[in-house]
Amino acid sequence: MAKSFLNNLKFAEGSRKRTKRIARGQGSGHGGTSTRGHKGQHSRSGANFRPWFEGGQMPLIRRVPKFGFTSPFKVEYQVVNVSTLDVLVAKGKLPDSAVNPEVLFATGAVAKRSAPVKILGNGELKSKLDVSAHAFSASAKKKIEAAGGTAKVVQRATA
Numbered sequence: 001m002a003k004s005f006l007n008n009l010k011f012a013e014g015s016r017k018r019t020k021r022i023a024r025g026q027g028s029g030h031g032g033t034s035t036r037g038h039k040g041q042h043s044r045s046g047a048n049f050r051p052w053f054e055g056g057q058m059p060l061i062r063r064v065p066k067f068g069f070t071s072p073f074k075v076e077y078q079v080v081n082v083s084t085l086d087v088l089v090a091k092g093k094l095p096d097s098a099v100n101p102e103v104l105f106a107t108g109a110v111a112k113r114s115a116p117v118k119i120l121g122n123g124e125l126k127s128k129l130d131v132s133a134h135a136f137s138a139s140a141k142k143k144i145e146a147a148g149g150t151a152k153v154v155q156r157a158t159a
Contacts, residue, residue, distance in 0.1 A: 082123050
């Protein structure tokens with residue numbers, strides 16, 4: 001095979017189609033009605049439909065059922081399980097027993113600094129920790145207090 005240089009590059013076979021040249025006489029194969037068919041609104045010049053118009057058929061937006069509601073006040077929490085807290089203690093990433101959203105962000109347990117944090121009760125907790133978060137599940141609160149720690153709810157900063 002010959003080397004490829006800029007002066008001998010060619011397009012792949014079949015990758016470029018010829019353009020359809022309409023209204024250029026009968027010999028072009030697209031003369032006469034120029035691919036518009038006979039009669040009707042689309043055959044005339046100046047025909048203009050809105051993109052969503054479906055020829056008088058019931059439009060899609062009116063056919064699709066409408067239901068549900070999305071609250072604009074929904075709060076998306078970043079969740080941390082008590083098992084995650086136990087792993088962080090075992091790895092030595094929590095030197096003192098105080099755990100708050102800033103500490104969890106610094107250790108990589110949560111991804112966003114500004115989003116609220118909720119502690120969930122999945123797993124076991126063996127260490128005594130003083131945990132501050134925006135929300136706790138009932139089982140998480142019970143497990144933290146059973147290990148000898150405290151669970152304190154902190155308020156979210158409202159913008």
